[in-house]
Amino acid sequence: MAPEIVEPKPAPKSSFPKSLAGPKEAFIGGPQAYNKTAEENGTESQPAASYPNYLPVWDAETKYPPLEPFTHYEHGKNADPTFPDLFGDGISINDITPLTGAEVRGLQLSTLTDKAKDQLALFVAQKKVVVLHDQDFANLPIPEALDIGAYFGRLHIHPTSGAPQGHPEVHLVHRGADDNTAQQLLENRTNTVTWHSDVTYEHQPPGTSILYILDTPAAGGDTLFSNQAEAYNRLSPEFQKRLHGLTALHSGHEQAQNSKLRGSIVRREPVTSIHPVVRTHPATGEKALFVNPQFTRHIVGFKQEESEYLLRFLYDHIALGQDFQVRVKWAPKTVVVWDNRVTAHSATLDWANGQRRHLARITPQAERPLETPFQGLRKNVSANGVAGVGL
Ligand SMILES: O=C(O)CCC(=O)C(=O)O
Numbered sequence: 001m002a003p004e005i006v007e008p009k010p011a012p013k014s015s016f017p018k019s020l021a022g023p024k025e026a027f028i029g030g031p032q033a034y035n036k037t038a039e040e041n042g043t044e045s046q047p048a049a050s051y052p053n054y055l056p057v058w059d060a061e062t063k064y065p066p067l068e069p070f071t072h073y074e075h076g077k078n079a080d081p082t083f084p085d086l087f088g089d090g091i092s093i094n095d096i097t098p099l100t101g102a103e104v105r106g107l108q109l110s111t112l113t114d115k116a117k118d119q120l121a122l123f124v125a126q127k128k129v130v131v132l133h134d135q136d137f138a139n140l141p142i143p144e145a146l147d148i149g150a151y152f153g154r155l156h157i158h159p160t161s162g163a164p165q166g167h168p169e170v171h172l173v174h175r176g177a178d179d180n181t182a183q184q185l186l187e188n189r190t191n192t193v194t195w196h197s198d199v200t201y202e203h204q205p206p207g208t209s210i211l212y213i214l215d216t217p218a219a220g221g222d223t224l225f226s227n228q229a230e231a232y233n234r235l236s237p238e239f240q241k242r243l244h245g246l247t248a249l250h251s252g253h254e255q256a257q258n259s260k261l262r263g264s265i266v267r268r269e270p271v272t273s274i275h276p277v278v279r280t281h282p283a284t285g286e287k288a289l290f291v292n293p294q295f296t297r298h299i300v301g302f303k304q305e306e307s308e309y310l311l312r313f314l315y316d317h318i319a320l321g322q323d324f325q326v327r328v329k330w331a332p333k334t335v336v337v338w339d340n341r342v343t344a345h346s347a348t349l350d351w352a353n354g355q356r357r358h359l360a361r362i363t364p365q366a367e368r369p370l371e372t373p374f375q376g377l378r379k380n381v382s383a384n385g386v387a388g389v390g391l
């Protein structure tokens, strides 16, 4: 039975385990040291942005009201699992690893019919991460790209990120010539990995999401994805059983605070949500871990040390599972569609300073995370559709 929906309460300050709070977001950048005209025109050290229409502005004037609840329609749920409208002649599909990720060549996201988009939502839910090559998506007028994203759910407007002028629904990841955020981060950290699922503090966090490259550095800047359903599968039934019924508090307050401290914007007041620690995907029925070091703050009802102990184990488990992760290497015209409900991801901030890395994200929200009961030894159905043992 789905758990009773618990209205989120604000995080009690005293129980916020600082040691487990995610590192300051390293991937969003900010208005400081940013000169849009120079980025548009190029400088001596860096060529102009390939997609100047996608350069960020930080609109400090426009404020957005709290997000209203809405009924999400899951397009993957009743999609034909044989994918007849999505995959046809001339399309190649290759698993990136046996458990996570697929690369597709020969189809254009921009020309998919609604039926094909339904099937894509299901395929993405199964594979977790789908890398589409040679896409014209970034060349579409931005409203057309947004329309495609909006098919999958209500478009999220990020509370703190920069966006293309006039298109707040696009979340931008941009590092230009003067951006030294990675170096700053490494003054206090040994690596730049920041595992997270996007904006899980929202009551209805994103589902089928789209990230596309606009400018790539010469080398590096890969995006890592971890398969949270497989992370759940790897746990013993006894451990899974203990996780069921637990909920965790996710908070957007620290992200908003960090943005203010950087002199950047907060477009919507931050919220917290209480979500199940194990959620079920509405299209595949798969269960997945749903905690992340960036936004999850504590396990509801646990004492501080208990919560830290459990979350630390889960974060390490998610981060260490290289056999259920994929590393996406960006090439020009690559679009990644992934399911934020059943994955975590991290940018890799390893490229040479001064090189532009520019991506855009379209982030359709989905259902309020839902938990279904522990099923004993019956395993999730894997990405390849092979059912595990059912006892
Ligand atoms: O820069 C990246 O590779 C990922 C950025 C990110 O986390 C996001 O856009 O959600």
Ligand SMILES: [Fe+2]
Binding pocket: 196, 197, 198, 345
């Ligand atoms: Fe992200």
